Amino acid sequence: MLAKPELKAEAIRLRLEERRSLSEIETAVGAARSSLSVWLKPYPLTEEEKGARSKLVNRYATPRKSHGDESKHNRSVIWQNLKPYHKGKIAEAAVLFRLALHGFNTYSSFFDGDKTDWMVQVPETGKILKIQVRCVNATNHHGLPNVLLTCTEGHGRRRRYQPGEFDFIVGYYLFNDTAYVFSFDEVAHLKTYVTISEKDAERWDKLRI
Structure with missing residues (x-):
């Protein structure tokens, strides 16, 4: 969970x-709107940017059903009210559940300070894989949910994950209770995020390739 100074730094970034x-x-970032309004007041969007974003929102506006059917878990909570720590734990637990269902041997990271959430052994080959878990980032304003490919490193600074820090990144979307699986090679050309797609939904077979 990010501390308040880190939340502020990330919001401004x-x-x-x-x-x-x-x-x-x-x-x-999951911070309160009232706090964000104060932090961002010195850094307003220009009128041109506001107009451009309004057109973008209208262009990509899609019915809620484009996100899939709402899960019973999503109906039981107000996602925006959950703290980042709890959102992360929900995503990690959801992915761990799926890894067990598919017969993978799963362990916590062996190394202190590692960016890996789960170490996974493929039972057929003994191969060890590093799995990074993220919550799917989605707004109510457009139909393009995504998974961030950046991490926090000291004083709230964010950077792109580097080669070797994960073999697969999995985005969990509570709204439709779906996990989206991407290999490092699939997202290596992307800078900040990868947009979720049905072709990557619950693709645990990728771990066995």
Whole structure:
């Protein structure tokens, strides 16, 4: 879970570097809107940017059903009210459950400070894989949920995951109770995030290739 100074730093970074709106930043960092409004007040979007984002939202607006059927788990909570720590634990538990269902041997990371959430052994080959788990990042304003490919490293700074830090990254989406599986090679050309797709939904067979 990020401390408040780190949340503030990440919120400001998203505004300055990615020019995100208040609502998008609220979803990404999980901080209270009232706090975000104060932090971002010195860094407003220009009128041109606001107009461009409004057109983008309208362009990509899709019915809620495009995200799949809402899961009973999502109906039982208000996702925005959960703290980042709890969101992360929900995603990790959901992925661990699926790994066990598919017969993988799963362990916590062997190394302190490792970016890996789960170490997975493929029973047929004995191969060890590093699995990074993320919550799917989705806003209510467009139909493009995604999985962030960046991590926090000291004083709230974010950087791209490096080769060797994971073999697969799995994004868990509570709304439709679905896990999206990507190999490092599949996302190596992307800088910040990968958009979820049905072709990557529950693709645990990738771990055995």
